[in-house]
Amino acid sequence: MIATYSKLPGTSNSIFSVMSQLAAEHNAINLSQGFPDYDCDPKLIDLVADAMRNGHNQYAPMAGIQSLRELVADKVNLKYGSNYHPDTEVTITAGGTQAIFTALTACIQAGDEVIIFEPAYDCYAPTIKMLGGLVKSYEMAPPEYAIDWEMVKKLFTASTKMIILNSPHNPTGTVLTDKDIKALIKLTKGTDVLILSDEVYEHLVYDGVKHNSLASYAELRDRTFIVASFGKLLHTTGWKAGYCIAPEQLTKEFRKIHQFNVFSVNTPMQVGIANYLKDPAVYLGLTDFFQEKRDLFRSLLEQTKFKLLPCKGSYFQCVSYGHFSDEEDTVLAKRLITDFGVASIPVSAFYIRNTDHQVLRFCFAKRQDTLEKSVERLMKL
Numbered sequence: 070m071i072a073t074y075s076k077l078p079g080t081s082n083s084i085f086s087v088m089s090q091l092a093a094e095h096n097a098i099n100l101s102q103g104f105p106d107y108d109c110d111p112k113l114i115d116l117v118a119d120a121m122r123n124g125h126n127q128y129a130p131m132a133g134i135q136s137l138r139e140l141v142a143d144k145v146n147l148k149y150g151s152n153y154h155p156d157t158e159v160t161i162t163a164g165g166t167q168a169i170f171t172a173l174t175a176c177i178q179a180g181d182e183v184i185i186f187e188p189a190y191d192c193y194a195p196t197i198k199m200l201g202g203l204v205k206s207y208e209m210a211p212p213e214y215a216i217d218w219e220m221v222k223k224l225f226t227a228s229t230k231m232i233i234l235n236s237p238h239n240p241t242g243t244v245l246t247d248k249d250i251k252a253l254i255k256l257t258k259g260t261d262v263l264i265l266s267d268e269v270y271e272h273l274v275y276d277g278v279k280h281n282s283l284a285s286y287a288e289l290r291d292r293t294f295i296v297a298s299f300g301k302l303l304h305t306t307g308w309k310a311g312y313c314i315a316p317e318q319l320t321k322e323f324r325k326i327h328q329f330n331v332f333s334v335n336t337p338m339q340v341g342i343a344n345y346l347k348d349p350a351v352y353l354g355l356t357d358f359f360q361e362k363r364d365l366f367r368s369l370l371e372q373t374k375f376k377l378l379p380c381k382g383s384y385f386q387c388v389s390y391g392h393f394s395d396e397e398d399t400v401l402a403k404r405l406i407t408d409f410g411v412a413s414i415p416v417s418a419f420y421i422r423n424t425d426h427q428v429l430r431f432c433f434a435k436r437q438d439t440l441e442k443s444v445e446r447l448m449k450l
Contacts, residue, residue: 085101169267177202
């Protein structure tokens with residue numbers, strides 16, 4: 070047998086793959102993985118098909134096609150009062166996760182420390198470890214999953230290289246407030262600490278809550294990579310298209326890695342998306358679209374034994390169950406699939422230490438009948 074060396078010896082298939090496979094095996098309704106069960110706008114599909122028929126089938130420019138980068142810059146600058154340049158500060162990526170991986174790879178070296186907030190999206194910690202970095206985690210707790218910035222300050226050392234933020238937050242649905250951002254500004258002022266801001270759910274905020282993009286804060290722009298996703302924006306997670314905006318000096322380093330990672334992103338999708346997003350209404354209506362789904366799902370879940378946790382953003386609803394069961398969250402999540410036919414994600418999977426607060430995450434980016442059937446089954450618990 071040939072000897073091999075694993076860069077991630079403790080890592081196996083993600084919880085998303087595990088739960089989705091188990092759901093398929095038991096013909097369960099899949100509310101685990103974050104993707105819609107309805108199709109995107111047919112107009113968008115037509116625009117991509119037109120791009121293919123019109124010969125847009127070869128490599129796109131490494132940074133992304135010009136019209137799409139210009140559209141992204143205009144959209145961000147208008148919404149957040151920033152001044153990103155499409156030529157030097159916007160890069161089209163193969164989805165949000167590739168953008169996150171690329172930004173980390175461009176900056177993190179062996180021994181660098183990166184602060185993350187758990188529960189955290191599952192690609193953060195493994196990528197940091199693969200690069201030889203050290204993960205410094207701040208554990209948030211239900212029901213509010215609030216951040217004590219004085220405690221975060223204690224995680225800082227001379228080796229702190231980066232902070233990763235995610236708002237609206239996956240899996241908890243929390244949203245960073247202006248007070249949080251002001252604390253972050255104070256914490257990083259006078260340092261060389263970089264920030265990676267995962268904002269893929271930027272348009273999914275509810276009840277009049279504001280999305281505080283780091284693009285809005287001049288004090289933070291020079292140190293920040295901002296990652297976004299067309300998959301979340303357009304209900305097309307399978308297309309794996311997104312973007313990263315960052316100041317020129319950071320974008321230069323980002324593109325050095327990007328060109329040897331994917332080089333460029335699929336051309337017809339870029340052309341179709343650029344033409345589709347010329348109408349801002351297609352994304353400005355997302356808040357109302359998803360709030361309707363959130364409100365419906367929450368009203369349905371109130372008929373179950375679960376206790377609803379706050380959901381101010383994203384398309385995930387977390388519930389707690391410790392008041393009626395002492396089961397580990399992974400055990401209950403699997404039992405919901407095998408015995409009741411509904412798949413969720415145990416939130417302990419989002420903690421490095423698998424911290425179990427007896428909380429499950431459901432995705433409500435589903436058709437109304439899917440949500441109704443799911444809760445009918447969960448009511449039998």
